[in-house]
């Protein structure tokens with residue numbers, strides 16, 4: 397999916413919500429745990445219930461890989477289900493890959509050829525040759541970690557060099573020599589609040605994938621105040637806050653209500669940019 401198509405979806409559906417598909421069997425209602433493929437069953441109900449309120453889904457690979465082949469089968473079935481029944485929804489594989497070029501090329505093949513998702517999260521730490529193999533796929537997106545939502549983001553990302561430039565700013569600047577606004581997004585945590593102002597100074601037009609609303613306590617309004625741009629430029633993710641909203645057989649309905657609540661707040665924010 398290209399930028400124009402993504403932006404069209406956002407303004408048509410009045411939402412820039414990304415639902416995180418981070419299924420943990422231990423947190424699912426009992427009725428789901430008895431299913432043959434509980435993860436796929438759970439995801440399918442969540443997707444059917446939340447699809448009207450979001451434009452993207454972000455399965456995080458950790459929640460599938462931890463179950464070995466069975467988990468990866470659930471991941472594959474989830475992606476295929478989305479592609480078949482919700483082809484207008486953007487799919488981000490949150491796998492945070494990146495290695496020497498030769499190996500990154502294989503990761504790119506996995507996610508962009510085998511699974512054919514729209515976007516993949518990539519860690520910038522190993523530099524240019526670890527990122528560019530992902531950028532060779534037309535119509536696909538690299539979502540580069542810039543300023544993450546966790547406390548540990550302070551350990552490296554916020555450290556300054558002698559000129560006062562912070563590491564996340566260096567990542568934003570340097571990576572713009574490799575990719576562009578049509579094939580590269582950045583991860584910026586919703587918990588970073590006012591920092592979105594600084595991000596926008598260096599990346600004024602790039603889309604940002606923003607996790608951290610919901611369970612991590614980030615504010616959607618702050619993200620929008622400092623981060624929204626004329627074509628929105630934001631995909632705001634919530635995982636646990638949506639998918640574990642309910643605890644019984646009506647869990648999907650509870651998720652839909654949470655997603656709808658975020659959608660309505662996003663509609664207000666979108667109306668401000670006309």
Ligand SMILES: O=c1ccn([C@@H]2O[C@H](COP(=O)(O)O)[C@@H](O)[C@H]2O)c(=O)[nH]1
Nearest residue numbers: 456544545585607610611612634635636
């Ligand atoms: O900086 C980051 C980068 C990635 N994530 C991922 O997003 C979701 C957030 O889940 P919640 O349940 O809504 O907190 C999860 O998959 C993280 O691994 C992030 O949170 N922060």
